[in-house]
Amino acid sequence: MHTGTLIAAFLTLCIFSFLYKDNPFYKFAEHLLVGVSVGYVLVIALNTTLMPKLLNPVFKEGRFDYIIPGILGLFMLLRFFPKYAWLSRISIALIIGAGAGVAIPATLQAKIFAQMQATMINFASVDGIIVFAGIATTLAYFFFSKEHKGWFGTSARVGTWFLMIFFGATFGYTVMSRISLLIGRMQFLLGDFLHVIK
């Protein structure tokens, strides 16, 4: 058996041991996981992004205009020095501002116009009417500027039924998802590790 499989099986069992109760094996695996994951993200970010997107253009291609985002990036690290920490706000402001700018037309198109259009196109059917009623009443439920009383309160109440259906379906799918993950780990333990299944 490969050493890798043995180690993976040991660590898998360390995590599963939490089902009995919190214990040193679990804590060991938990902390190791966090450390290794953080290290992984750092290496991937440095190797595949910082090198080709910043260091290579500046030092290999002489693209000195890339020094500006480099400096803005370094501003982020000034968060650790209270006197200069405010400079990191400039970098955050750029990302937040630019992100907000592109989000407005994209959201209008993808989440408002396209969704309303799809609702209206399919309106002339029983399902279409149910969908329309579901959207209107769900929106009514989330509208808190008017008191949920009278006809509006009834609409909001119907909205909660639609929401319950959505949550029920999502619960069903969440169960499915978590069991699939367990199946994957069992396939590893019973197959790769113990060779009970092929």
Next chain:
Amino acid sequence: MSRQLIFILIALSVAIPLVIKLGLPNEVTSEVMAVYEEIDQLDSGSVVLVSFDHEASSLPEIKPMAQAVLRHCFNRKLKVVGLALLAEGTAIGEQILRQTADEYGVDYGEDYVFLGFRPQYQAAILGMGEDIKRVFPEDYKNIPLTQIPIMRKIRNYENISLVISVADGDMPVWWVDYAVSRYHMKLAVATTAVMATSFYPFLSAGQMKGLLGGLKGAAEYEMLIKKPGMGQRGMDAQSVCHLMIILLVIAGNVGYYLKK
């Protein structure tokens, strides 16, 4: 019923059907069929962009789906451009792509390429709409894209026939917001079951062409491409475990009403 007993029941309801096969018949849903048809109708040589937008935590669900879809792509002689918008998708995506490509004997650089990871997915998705080489000057192996044959004819989304987001979060929504709405890309999604219900509005609006939802989606796709894999092997266990949880819910409610 004690917590430990419930845990044992769940473990057994997964383990036993993995050892003793029940062979319950599976059916293909229209959402999965739509992904299959979307890929199947592409001309050979068309380019498919596969984005691994997930973490390692969802590997048992993600891997069978990605494998099944990639097998179909390579079998149809499509060109595949892989990338990752979440860091952990990088190692997983690169390995799944390489291993599946090896099964079909296709060549790196000619038939497929893996570009690596880009953070800030909003900027990455939008940037590729203008110029992929600007977003990814090099591939994952640090080869400049200008030297990779498959990338010579690809500038931006105009040269890509289909985007497939293999995701465990809401990244497909970002693809809809920025690639589908702005650049009119066709998008298919392979996602973990936990996210699947959230994408039906986009499916219904035609912003997503099809949807594979978790291990069940993988099992359906494996049936379509006639290549049994991890998805189909897990379906018996999935069925039995679902039944066990339903029985637990019913038992809990019966107990509750009897006490009342």
Next chain:
Amino acid sequence: MPQETNMQRTIPIIVCFIFGLFMLVQFFVPHHASISAYQTVLDWMQIIFVFTLLVGVISYAKLNAKKITRTQTGWGYNLIGLIGLAVMIILGLSMGTGEKTPFLWMFNNVQAPMQSTMFSLLAFFVASAAYRGFRARSWEAGLLLAVAIVVMLGRVPLGNFISHWIPDAANWILRTPSMAAKRGIYIGIGLGTISTSLRIILGIERTYLGRK
């Protein structure tokens, strides 16, 4: 904490306004100069974002180092975390991240198995919670429970084995009432995103600057 000046809040608000307005207006101006500037901003966003990841890594290392130097309870576990971090950085930066590298070996045999096992634990806790807490105490709770059961059965081969009505019902639920609720949520999110984005660009929403 040093005294904050007005300039330290005003400059970020101006930067946010300029870049936000430009990216918004650019959508409607497909001129090549505008596209070129737009691509530059997108590049900058990605480069800056890498440094935000670095901030996370440094914070993690600092926090653990502090606990170790103060020999707080469980400091040994913090040391394990730091060792994991150091090993990945050394392996990744010295030997690369590609095929057959020790870095990839660590990912495949240490990180990925533990991470997926950690999430698979939820299967047990979901089952336990379903038995203990999933009660049909009201009409709404009963509806949620009934839908969950239909979807759980309808989405696996067993449902189809019992009757084709079960998967049919599950499909209808997903494509009609459940989809309608989620579409309503998305429209709400969309309206919220637009108003919040406008507030950010105009400098009304300033929480990203932190507390004064």
